[in-house]
Amino acid sequence: MVSVRLENIVKRFGNFTALDNVNLEVKDREFMALLGPSGSGKSTLLYTIAGIYKPTSGRVYFDDRDVTELPPKDRNVGLVFQNWALYPHMTVYRNIAFPLELRKAPREEIDKKVKEVAKMLHIDKLLDRYPWQLSGGQQQRVAIARALVKEPDVLLLDEPLSNLDALLRLEVRAELKRLQKELGITAVYVTHDQAEALAMADRIAVIREGKILQVGTPDEVYYKPKYKFVGGFLGNPPMNFLEARVEDGKLVISEGNSIPIPKQYRGIVEKTGVKEVLIGFRPHDAEVEKGVSQGIIGEVYSFEPLGREQIVTISVNDSIVKVFAPEGEHFNFGEKVTIKVKEELLVLFDKKTEKALEFLAE
Numbered sequence: 001m002v003s004v005r006l007e008n009i010v011k012r013f014g015n016f017t018a019l020d021n022v023n024l025e026v027k028d029r030e031f032m033a034l035l036g037p038s039g040s041g042k043s044t045l046l047y048t049i050a051g052i053y054k055p056t057s058g059r060v061y062f063d064d065r066d067v068t069e070l071p072p073k074d075r076n077v078g079l080v081f082q083n084w085a086l087y088p089h090m091t092v093y094r095n096i097a098f099p100l101e102l103r104k105a106p107r108e109e110i111d112k113k114v115k116e117v118a119k120m121l122h123i124d125k126l127l128d129r130y131p132w133q134l135s136g137g138q139q140q141r142v143a144i145a146r147a148l149v150k151e152p153d154v155l156l157l158d159e160p161l162s163n164l165d166a167l168l169r170l171e172v173r174a175e176l177k178r179l180q181k182e183l184g185i186t187a188v189y190v191t192h193d194q195a196e197a198l199a200m201a202d203r204i205a206v207i208r209e210g211k212i213l214q215v216g217t218p219d220e221v222y223y224k225p226k227y228k229f230v231g232g233f234l235g236n237p238p239m240n241f242l243e244a245r246v247e248d249g250k251l252v253i254s255e256g257n258s259i260p261i262p263k264q265y266r267g268i269v270e271k272t273g274v275k276e277v278l279i280g281f282r283p284h285d286a287e288v289e290k291g292v293s294q295g296i297i298g299e300v301y302s303f304e305p306l307g308r309e310q311i312v313t314i315s316v317n318d319s320i321v322k323v324f325a326p327e328g329e330h331f332n333f334g335e336k337v338t339i340k341v342k343e344e345l346l347v348l349f350d351k352k353t354e355k356a357l358e359f360l361a362e
């Protein structure tokens with residue numbers, strides 16, 4: 001069990017910068033998700049921790065050991081990839097045993113460990129089968145078992161669930177989270193799926209274009225996004241944004257359409273002097289009321305029942321926002337409504353830098 005520390009990591013491929021001065025600490029026994037869109041550098045970062053890539057500059061530490069120059073085999077990391085690449089000509093047993101055979105571990109020890117880890121992952125009845133005789137979910141468990149059998153200090157996972165169908169993903173993700181905690185193993189998990197990151201991780205590092213934009217608990221990145229990008233990447237549907245101007249203690253969206261500056265922002269708005277802002281709020285953090293009253297005025301554009309609740313899409317000037325409403329409430333296309341945002345959950349961003357006002361000074 002170790003902590004992982006990345007210091008000023010830069011990784012270039014030719015003159016393309018895939019990682020741009022990344023600093024990150026993964027604590028002992030922590031489950032860290034690396035979350036970002038395709039091409040943002042998540043896998044590159046994971047492979048840098050694994051030792052598959054050597055950084056162009058910067059250092060990698062496991063606890064206080066500088067491992068930057070160590071090859072993967074000397075780092076004691078367990079790797080699970082998206083395509084699990086089991087050895088097709090080997091049984092499940094041998095697939096799991098293989099890393100220990102490479103280490104020339106005694107036969108009895110191998111047997112004990114393979115059976116132990118197979119049991120933990122509920123594949124102990126499948127040890128005599130070949131990979132082609134397994135379902136996707138079972139193959140994926142074998143790949144995880146193979147990564148765990150050598151008792152790695154750090155478990156590194158690169159989109160390990162993306163080949164599974166939606167239901168199985170939900171099931172395995174709950175199991176994986178439990179297993180990580182049971183084993184008390186430090187884990188770094190690459191995903192572009194925000195729901196997966198929120199559901200599984202102790203902390204999430206949000207990455208865009210080779211830079212870490214924010215590191216925080218799921219609650220922090222969800223409710224206190226540092227950048228518009230983070231708010232817009234997390235949540236389904238993601239955060240809503242409306243352009244507004246600061247005038248006389250109000251946020252003016254358009255003539256006759258304004259809301260007061262929320263309490264928590266009054267001092268900050270004054271201090272930063274920002275005039276052009278983006279109002280951010282999540283679809284669950286507002287209510288829709290029929291007719292025109294105090295709040296953000298818009299027109300119903302569409303509505304989609306989802307069983308227990310419905311998503312109401314509302315046009316406000318030239319923008320579109322989405323708000324959840326209870327099931328059964330009836331809306332008409334084009335009818336005027338008022339959006340009542342929960343003031344304390346509203347987030348204000350500087351329109352120019354797209355950074356939340358409370359982080360502007362950083």
Ligand SMILES: Nc1ncnc2c1ncn2[C@@H]1O[C@H](COP(=O)(O)OP(=O)(O)OP(=O)(O)O)[C@@H](O)[C@H]1O
Nearest residue numbers: 013016018036037038039040041042043044045192
């Ligand atoms: N070996 C390489 N040579 C050149 N460019 C590379 C190499 N590996 C990665 N890149 C580039 O670095 C950037 C980051 O790639 P990376 O695979 O880390 O992204 P990612 O966030 O994991 O994306 P995805 O979710 O699509 O796998 C991409 O633009 C990619 O094209």
